[in-house]
Amino acid sequence: MRQRLETWLTGPRLLTLGIVGALAWSLSRVEWQQPIAHTGGGAAALQVLLALFPPELSGEFLRICVVASWHTMAYAVAGMSLAVLLGLPLGVLASGVLAERQSAGRRVAAASVRLLLAAMRSVHELVWALLFVAAVGLSPMAAILAMAIPYAGILGRIYAELLQDVPSEPIAALKTTGASPLRVLLYGYLPMALPDLLSYTFYRLECGIRAAAIMSFVGIDGIGFQIELSLADLLFRQVWTLLIFLVALVVAVDWWSTRVRRSLAY
Amino acid sequence: MNAVRPVRTGEQVVTPEPLITIKSAAKVYGQNRGLSPLSLGINAGERVALVGPSGSGKTTLLRLLAGSLVADGGAGAVRIDGRAPASLRPGPELAGLVGIVSQRFDLVPHLPALHNVLAGRLGYWSLARSVASLVWPLERRAARDALAQVGLADKINERPAHLSGGEQQRVAIARMMMQSPLVVLADEPVASLDPARAEEVMELLVGLTAAQNRTLIASLHTASLIRRHFTRVIGLRESRLQFDLPGEQLTDGILGELYDLGAGEDMEPLAGLAARDG
Numbered sequence: 364m365r366q367r368l369e370t371w372l373t374g375p376r377l378l379t380l381g382i383v384g385a386l387a388w389s390l391s392r393v394e395w396q397q398p399i400a401h402t403g404g405g406a407a408a409l410q411v412l413l414a415l416f417p418p419e420l421s422g423e424f425l426r427i428c429v430v431a432s433w434h435t436m437a438y439a440v441a442g443m444s445l446a447v448l449l450g451l452p453l454g455v456l457a458s459g460v461l462a463e464r465q466s467a468g469r470r471v472a473a474a475s476v477r478l479l480l481a482a483m484r485s486v487h488e489l490v491w492a493l494l495f496v497a498a499v500g501l502s503p504m505a506a507i508l509a510m511a512i513p514y515a516g517i518l519g520r521i522y523a524e525l526l527q528d529v530p531s532e533p534i535a536a537l538k539t540t541g542a543s544p545l546r547v548l549l550y551g552y553l554p555m556a557l558p559d560l561l562s563y564t565f566y567r568l569e570c571g572i573r574a575a576a577i578m579s580f581v582g583i584d585g586i587g588f589q590i591e592l593s594l595a596d597l598l599f600r601q602v603w604t605l606l607i608f609l610v611a612l613v614v615a616v617d618w619w620s621t622r623v624r625r626s627l628a629y
Numbered sequence: 630m631n632a633v634r635p636v637r638t639g640e641q642v643v644t645p646e647p648l649i650t651i652k653s654a655a656k657v658y659g660q661n662r663g664l665s666p667l668s669l670g671i672n673a674g675e676r677v678a679l680v681g682p683s684g685s686g687k688t689t690l691l692r693l694l695a696g697s698l699v700a701d702g703g704a705g706a707v708r709i710d711g712r713a714p715a716s717l718r719p720g721p722e723l724a725g726l727v728g729i730v731s732q733r734f735d736l737v738p739h740l741p742a743l744h745n746v747l748a749g750r751l752g753y754w755s756l757a758r759s760v761a762s763l764v765w766p767l768e769r770r771a772a773r774d775a776l777a778q779v780g781l782a783d784k785i786n787e788r789p790a791h792l793s794g795g796e797q798q799r800v801a802i803a804r805m806m807m808q809s810p811l812v813v814l815a816d817e818p819v820a821s822l823d824p825a826r827a828e829e830v831m832e833l834l835v836g837l838t839a840a841q842n843r844t845l846i847a848s849l850h851t852a853s854l855i856r857r858h859f860t861r862v863i864g865l866r867e868s869r870l871q872f873d874l875p876g877e878q879l880t881d882g883i884l885g886e887l888y889d890l891g892a893g894e895d896m897e898p899l900a901g902l903a904a905r906d907g
């Protein structure tokens with residue numbers, strides 16, 4: 364019995380047990396007795412909900428919404444484009460597919476890139492934004508960089524995995540044509556991984572819209588900024604309209620990604 | 630060491646040495662014996678069939694020849710035209726020396742037949758040409774000719790998923806023709822095809838390598854195909870050489886004994902067995 368317990372308690376299992384234990388402990392420390400909403404919160408929530416009907420639909424406000432959506436979308440696309448430009452090469456390096464033959468040096472190089480990617484994505488975009496604002500002040504560039512860095516870390520990590528998961532037979536066949544790793548990447552890994560790479564990138568763009576919307580506090584215009592203004596004036600009907608525009612943007616990206624993926628299906 | 634040799638379309642140079650020399654090449658995978666020490670010489674222009682039950686070492690031998698696997702004693706145990714394929718870096722020298730056609734599943738499903746065929750030129754192309762060709766295919770005419778020779782001229786823009794097994798294998802042969810190496814290897818190229826398709830594909834492979842005066846080494850399991858198309862047949866079993874005969878001397882009895890079947894039994898079911906063989 365002891366013997367079996369010892370063989371069962373391998374490193375990864377111990378780690379899992381430890382993490383689950385820590386989670387359970389932290390949950391037990393939460394003071395559930397405290398009311399979740401402050402006193403009078405129920406009445407305020409009701410007021411917000413009732414304000415949904417009807418959302419503010421005046422021509423002038425709709426115009427503000429369209430411009431704000433346009434800005435949010437532009438920041439999201441700019442941030443994501445930069446994230447893809449950074450994340451793709453880093454992901455390729457982290458995947459190790461460029462190694463001609465396995466060697467200790469190559470493994471160390473790939474591991475260092477993976478570490479860099481982890482560092483980039485372990486800091487939230489809002490924290491990056493604070494750092495950039497401290498460094499260069501309020502500017503659109505700060506917002507774009509703050510989004511691009513953690514997103515590149517996430518994309519690079521996922522790209523590396525998608526490249527490694529490509530079927531091995533076509534890759535082996537390309538190698539026997541005397542093609543170098545970079546050519547095998549172009550004619551094997553990338554075409555085979557492309558549908559998944561795109562699909563994941565679009566999904567991340569949806570998250571990027573959400574992130575761009577809350578970047579308003581570093582001074583960029585957009586849906587988030589408008590929500591802030593309306594909230595300050597307690598104009599909840601306007602808030603709901605803005606949220607509807609935000610949802611519409613995400614739905615539009617979803618529709619676009621479906622179209623693109625369908626055109627790539629083989 | 631010879632200089633980098635361009636793709637040769639003319640006659641084979643006559644040399645006293647065999648084109649391929651294998652000197653006590655062996656391969657052990659951890660606990661498994663892939664190939665026991667084996668020595669062989671193969672002359673230019675020969676067409677060699679490799680036979681043997683699943684796990685007998687055929688794929689190991691072919692991968693040693695292709696240079697995608699290094700023999701335990703070092704890359705020098707296998708030499709083609711004086712060069713050790715396993716020690717060559719990717720590039721024109723390796724591309725011109727040896728290439729391999731495998732079972733199905735080795736085309737890139739997401740690229741049209743045209744690009745799959747053009748991939749045979751990747752060993753020769755500069756990086757700039759390789760990139761450009763993805764968008765605007767270069768050497769389109771050569772690729773179309775190669776596809777026409779395997780009877781697929783009308784399938785040039787078709788993706789492999791829309792092609793039958795036999796058609797996919799013919800695309801792989803067209804890619805091999807674009808590469809045009811001195812030695813053409815084929816690992817069970819007809820194993821997953823029905824007998825009629827197997828006959829067609831084997832006919833193409835043999836005909837085209839003979840036309841370009843190349844040397845062919847292929848693993849397969851069908852005695853009738855071997856007698857018709859191959860000049861020599863090498864039998865492997867449990868990673869050892871069992872026989873080395875002229876192709877026309879292979880009888881169903883010899884093959885049945887190698888595979889542990891009763892002598893004279895019908896050999897066709899072996900094609901089915903082979904389909905499951907890695």
Ligand SMILES: Nc1ncnc2c1ncn2[C@@H]1O[C@H](COP(=O)(O)OP(=O)(O)O)[C@@H](O)[C@H]1O
Nearest residue numbers: 658661662663682683684685686687688689906
């Ligand atoms: N990558 C590998 N790892 C471990 N064992 C292997 C590997 N490849 C082949 N083998 C073993 O080597 C032996 C020869 O295999 P293989 O050359 O594939 O034979 P064949 O192609 O004739 O079926 C078999 O016993 C097989 O299990």
Ligand SMILES: [Mg+2]
Nearest residue numbers: 687688906907
């Ligand atoms: Mg095999």
